[in-house]
Amino acid sequence: xxSSVQRWRGVALIGATSAVAVWLAASGQLVLYIHPRYxxxxxxxxxxALVLVVAAVASAASRRRRDDEAPVSRGERALGLTAAxxxxxxxxxxxxxxxxxxxxxxxxxRQINATAADLDALDDAADADDATVARFTVREWxxxxxxxxxxxxxADKPVTDLxxxxxxxxDDPENVFYISRFVITCCAVDAQPLGVPVHQPGWQxxxxxDSWVRVSGEFGANPSESSLQPLVVLPDAIEAVEQxxxxxxx
Amino acid sequence: xxxxxxxxQRREDHRDSRRWGAxxxxxxxxxxxxxxxxxxxxxxxxxxxxxxxxxxxxxxxxLSTSVVIESLPFIVLGIALSILVQVWIPxxxxxxxxxxxxxxRRAVISLFGMFLPVCECGNVPLARGLVRRGFTxxxxxxxxxxxxxxxxxxxxxxxxxxxxxxxxxxxxxxGGFLIANVLGWLFSLHPEPESxxxxxxxxxxxxxxxxxxxxxxxxxxxxxxxxxSILMPALVIGALIAGGIQVIVPRDVLVALGxxxxxxxxxxxxxxxxxxxxxxxxxxxxxxFASTFLPGSIxxxxxxxxxxxxxxxxxxxTTYSTRTLLRVTLVVGLLSxxxxxxxxxxx
Numbered sequence: 001x002x003s004s005v006q007r008w009r010g011v012a013l014i015g016a017t018s019a020v021a022v023w024l025a026a027s028g029q030l031v032l033y034i035h036p037r038y039x040x041x042x043x044x045x046x047x048x049a050l051v052l053v054v055a056a057v058a059s060a061a062s063r064r065r066r067d068d069e070a071p072v073s074r075g076e077r078a079l080g081l082t083a084a085x086x087x088x089x090x091x092x093x094x095x096x097x098x099x100x101x102x103x104x105x106x107x108x109x110r111q112i113n114a115t116a117a118d119l120d121a122l123d124d125a126a127d128a129d130d131a132t133v134a135r136f137t138v139r140e141w142x143x144x145x146x147x148x149x150x151x152x153x154x155a156d157k158p159v160t161d162l163x164x165x166x167x168x169x170x171d172d173p174e175n176v177f178y179i180s181r182f183v184i185t186c187c188a189v190d191a192q193p194l195g196v197p198v199h200q201p202g203w204q205x206x207x208x209x210d211s212w213v214r215v216s217g218e219f220g221a222n223p224s225e226s227s228l229q230p231l232v233v234l235p236d237a238i239e240a241v242e243q244x245x246x247x248x249x250x
Numbered sequence: 251x252x253x254x255x256x257x258x259q260r261r262e263d264h265r266d267s268r269r270w271g272a273x274x275x276x277x278x279x280x281x282x283x284x285x286x287x288x289x290x291x292x293x294x295x296x297x298x299x300x301x302x303x304x305x306x307x308x309x310x311x312x313l314s315t316s317v318v319i320e321s322l323p324f325i326v327l328g329i330a331l332s333i334l335v336q337v338w339i340p341x342x343x344x345x346x347x348x349x350x351x352x353x354x355r356r357a358v359i360s361l362f363g364m365f366l367p368v369c370e371c372g373n374v375p376l377a378r379g380l381v382r383r384g385f386t387x388x389x390x391x392x393x394x395x396x397x398x399x400x401x402x403x404x405x406x407x408x409x410x411x412x413x414x415x416x417x418x419x420x421x422x423x424x425g426g427f428l429i430a431n432v433l434g435w436l437f438s439l440h441p442e443p444e445s446x447x448x449x450x451x452x453x454x455x456x457x458x459x460x461x462x463x464x465x466x467x468x469x470x471x472x473x474x475x476x477x478x479s480i481l482m483p484a485l486v487i488g489a490l491i492a493g494g495i496q497v498i499v500p501r502d503v504l505v506a507l508g509x510x511x512x513x514x515x516x517x518x519x520x521x522x523x524x525x526x527x528x529x530x531x532x533x534x535x536x537x538x539f540a541s542t543f544l545p546g547s548i549x550x551x552x553x554x555x556x557x558x559x560x561x562x563x564x565x566x567x568t569t570y571s572t573r574t575l576l577r578v579t580l581v582v583g584l585l586s587x588x589x590x591x592x593x594x595x596x597x
Binding site for chain 2: 006007008009010011013014015016017018019020021022023024027030032033034035038041042044045046048049050052053054055056057058059060061062076080083084086087090091093094095096097098099100101102103104105106109110111115185186187188189190210
């Protein structure tokens with residue numbers, strides 16, 4: 001058993017992960033894990049891997065018993081089997097558990113707006129026309145908020161149809177939530193949570209944490225006493241929406 | 251053209267290849283059916299709605315999956331290049347271009363990455379192939395350390411992210427080159443270089459020294475089976491640990507240390523160790539941190555991260571012994587920290 005586990009564990013793992021990658025790409029969900037610019041590369045290499053897997057299975061039909069396997073101690077054998085079992089269990093998880101985006105648990109753990117995603121946002125916004133401002137995402141707004149708290153700057157710049165998921169403001173979870181998105185440079189591992197604070201007392205009664213919403217409104221001074229954000233969106237409209245097909249910003 | 255000798259081995263291959271027929275087609279068919287079954291299983295289970303896992307467990311799965319999916323194409327590319335080097339390229343080619351002098355050899359090897367733009371996880375199978383092809387073990391380390399930094403894709407993305415600001419790009423390239431060569435020199439002083447290897451890999455090298463079985467196509471498939479069998483469990487387990495630590499360690503702990511000349515360097519190295527991100531894109535990842543962290547710490551991140559991180563240690567453990575990796579980590583860590591401090595105090 002040891003020698004067939006040792007021989008076939010890699011082929012099984014690489015075949016299963018490549019099959020999952022191909023399916024994710026076909027169903028448009030590869031962007032849940034990696035930046036779109038890698039999709040072609042990933043699918044190409046996964047296809048090559050699958051061809052080699054089929055070749056490996058085919059060649060098994062004529063495989064002679066090889067006497068060149070290195071002798072392995074009992075301890076190493078146990079370690080190898082354990083590693084193969086853990087890896088196998090994980091890959092089965094990849095196969096049967098539905099793909100998902102990162103949740104607010106990670107957003108909180110990584111601290112929303114701990115890093116500035118867009119340092120040019122303020123300059124770009126200063127001379128943007130209304131149509132451009134209306135297209136601003138969480139990335140632009142959070143970049144601007146990081147650099148200015150001058151209310152005058154926001155006078156003619158309303159928030160229009162801003163989409164994101166709901167994450168509570170840790171300093172005033174009753175009254176303020178962040179409309180948030182993860183920004184990704186390479187893959188979900190480096191996802192940085194960004195958010196725009198929204199003041200809506202009692203929001204938790206209607207909006208579940210992690211659900212997706214669309215918000216329109218104006219920026220204003222934050223009425224909350226305990227929240228650390230100087231400016232918040234004072235919403236005119238908040239409506240629940242479906243999770244977008246590309247939940248992350250790139 | 252090679253002269254074909256009729257050895258018993260060859261005759262057996264010959265007989266085998268004549269029998270390439272029904273049995274192999276059936277096996278290949280079974281393989282294809284298996285892959286289709288996996289895809290079908292994935293497609294059906296995706297319909298079942300939310301998994302009901304707790305958030306942290308679900309995020310662990312998502313993060314680890316993303317490390318696996320991100321690294322997978324590079325591993326395949328690395329195995330493919332490794333097969334190319336071991337099976338298809340004549341031995342003489344690779345060794346002929348190298349200078350005889352050991353310093354010169356290592357310097358040239360540290361520039362191999364310019365022609366093999368694979369990121370670090372793909373370099374592990376390639377380095378294994380180079381050792382089997384007669385490179386010394388310290389030379390394989392030089393390649394492993396330098397190639398992810400001195401490679402066109404990394405240089406382009408680092409330049410795109412930082413330009414020539416604060417000497418970050420120059421410090422990264424020079425630092426990577428110097429650390430690789432110092433490390434190679436240090437290990438070349440080792441009296442028994444073979445003891446640096448992991449037991450199993452050393453054994454394999456000794457056994458397949460010289461003689462090869464079967465046709466090139468058979469060797470290709472055989473190498474693919476062997477390399478994937480060693481690298482894939484390591485990749486999955488490295489990804490699981492990297493994902494697990496990210497779910498547990500709050501990132502603001504690291505960020506809080508950002509503005510101190512010494513602690514910023516150490517914090518960034520810790521971040522690089524945890525995040526296990528690919529060298530081709532780490533510059534974009536770290537760019538948002540540039541406003542809160544000193545330039546030396548960014549350089550330390552960009553030099554240390556490609557070489558030493560959780561995923562890489564798991565992968566390198568397939569080839570080098572634990573003791574060797576501890577020493578490599580120590581040397582690279584110290585040199586990266588010194589480099590970061592120099593940049594912090596000089597620039």
